[in-house]
Amino acid sequence: MKLYKVFSLIMVASLLLAACAPAVTQVATEAPAVVPTEVPPTAVPTEVPPTAVPTEVPTAAPTEIPPFTCAEPIKIGLITDVTGALAIYGVMILRSFMLGMEFATGAPGSAGPAFDFTATQQNNFMLGDCEIQVFVRDDASTPDTTATVARELIDVEKVNILVGTVSSGATATLQGIALENKIPLIVAPAAANDITGVNFNEYTFRTSRNNYQDAMNECLYLTKQYKTFVQIAPDYAFGRGSAAAFRDACTLGGGSFSADDIFAPLDTTDFTPYMEQVLSSGAESYIVTWAGGGFVPLMQAATDLGVSEQMALGATFIDNVLMPIWYGNAVGSTNGILYHYSAPKNAANDFLMAEDKARYGVMPDLFDADGMNAAILAIEAIKTTNGDVNGDALVAVMEGMTFEGPKGTVYIRPEDHVAIQDMFILTLVDLTDPDANFYEYVETTRPEPPCLLPETLKDRCGDLPYGSLAADQ
Template sequence: MNSIRPLVKPLGLALAFAFAASFAGSAYAAPDLKIALIAGKTGVLESYAKETETGFMMGLEYLTNGTMQIGGRKIKVIVKDDQGKPDLGRTLLTEAYADDKADIAVGTTSSGSAIAMLPVAKEYKKVLVVEPAVADEITGAKWNKYIFRTARNSTQDALAAASTLKAGSVGFLAQDYAFGRDAIKAGKEALAATGSKANVVHEEYAPVTTTDFTASAQRLFDALKDKPQPRVLAIVWAGPNPMNKIADMKPERYGIVLAPGGNILPVMKTWKGYAGTEGTIYYYYGFPKNKMNDWLVAEHMKRFRSPPDMFTAGGMAAASAVYTALSKVPSANSEQLVGAMEGMSFDTPKGKMTFRKEDHQALQPMYHFRIKKNQKDEWDLLELVREIPASELPLPVQNKR
């Protein structure tokens, strides 16, 4: 009996150590990093939402080299559809923070829904990265310190457009909800901020679901037709764009030119008959020249047989902001994240963006485009007139922090 005791004891110790090591490994495995992505995947803006999700997931793939990990912790993305409804957006963000225990959230598509979500981030003291909603109030009057926005805001859109218009007369057509009214307010302020001598002679607001623009367009024509040249009808519209329908009414009879804001590729494909028309845009796949955009364009073409769109790039920008922040703060502690993200720069398909410390709005370039006359293929739509650097967009701080 005594002869086997020395064998038993070491074996028992070895098993004990093995068990302890196994237990410790499972007990102390780093928990997943949970990211909630809320988007309006149902409704009028569903195409925007789907692009955002695609760009966000491709962004995480690119940034993590396919591992979908940050600092050894697995990334879990929890996708929720708010259907563009403010009440549902608020409820889903509450669920994400309270039930899903999300470390950080991203969203959403509709400005109305995004505005409804802002107080939830403040209540739970959790970071919300806003993408792609653009209403100024998000980083303005409704802002709180947990809100960061990678999307451009209405004023950035407006300043870019205003930089191309030095004189003449302007009429605006927009949707009658937060996005549209916010955009036109920003447009008027931007003309003043850039020193433009153009006068706004009419503002026309139509219901979001409008399909007949006859009456609205005629009111704009009547307001513009006798005013100083150039006479510009600026269209600010989310979803199916009315440019073609308004163009069919022949505004050129009154010396009026259309100035469409940039839109998604399927919409801009229908503008081929308006070669030479100019506008400004947040992103077009052929404009930025950098490593991240090169990868995004090549991979998107390979996987979907089409180039990435505006909101695909926006989704990737949001992913980069989240990845950069969580790399700086592996614990995902909210207060530390806020501190790390204020003034933080991060790479995007548009190049470098920086969260301004005062209001957490991402400062970024915009693009002045012209619709191409000779389009080589179905996606060869725009030519670059000029990249408008962030330094030329005098973006005011609107949150009264």
């Protein structure tokens, strides 16, 4: 009996110990048939269920994409106005092109944070392991000088791409030289229709808008405010192209012109006889197309003769420097502008605003977007050809190219190389802001102008309206 009691106590104790002991994880009785002999440390988790163990292990790590390379430095020649009549615009291109190169390549150039033309005329950038050299030349907006510096860039520096220039007349000279040497030319900021119209050649591209895009953008709102117009413009390609475009676009919008277009020589200093013609037209609004210093005496004559009191100024908003001088009585008006830094919302524009202010002490001005877009287009083309800078190879990829810049998406129309881009309608609310934040945003437009190629190239235009906007009606 005592033995039975002892045995019973042992059994109870055993059951209690079994109940209090931790559960035992069940282990498979058979190991997997295939077990990796060696697994890279990064491929093995710290605790993996049997079903999660890979049956095969890669024998090599993934191949890294090599950095962009080129057999020899790629060279870009930038021609702009540093000392001439249009230098106010040339300086915008100079700084914004360099910032565009930095934005597109991902690193600053060799010339330092702020490019100083008086200190150096070269700035080198690295795109991966490929050096891209930018050579800068001043043409003072003089066609003869443009030709001289362009040939020096091609013959001596051996540039692969040309960029420029400010004057539409000088740009026409540059186009011929680019064609002769089969070197792509990216036009910025010249706006004449003729550049991608009667003077078109397959090596000419542009990031600047043309006269028609200005007119289509401006007439959208101008014809809602006024019905009769007269216009004055400089007597050369830019002015005549602009006059034709405004007449077409504003007429299509329901407006009419009270007199023939008035043209004055580009070097005019006394605009009195021309503004007398404007005043005698009886129009509600006078449209002004002018670039550079001539705008100042033109507007002075308008003030002296009382034109500004009797007729509304129908002109696109202009650069930040001249706006406070001549648009003081236009506060509250709504007009078009090709670019103002306050309108677009994108990463490229954010970069341009921040760096222009930090390095040059100003906010981006009227043509800063054109310069930055020219740099982005050049780099995108180089990347797309994998560094092949043969002229024909670059032309092939630039036609129809789309890229993102400070104005948003830019599309290089393959038919005529016009840059289809956003433009803006703004209301002028203040002219005293120290950062030239003058406007209130109204609307973004995206004008698609007619194809203006010469008759011999009309077939390139395809289904685009040819010659005028009315051709599509």
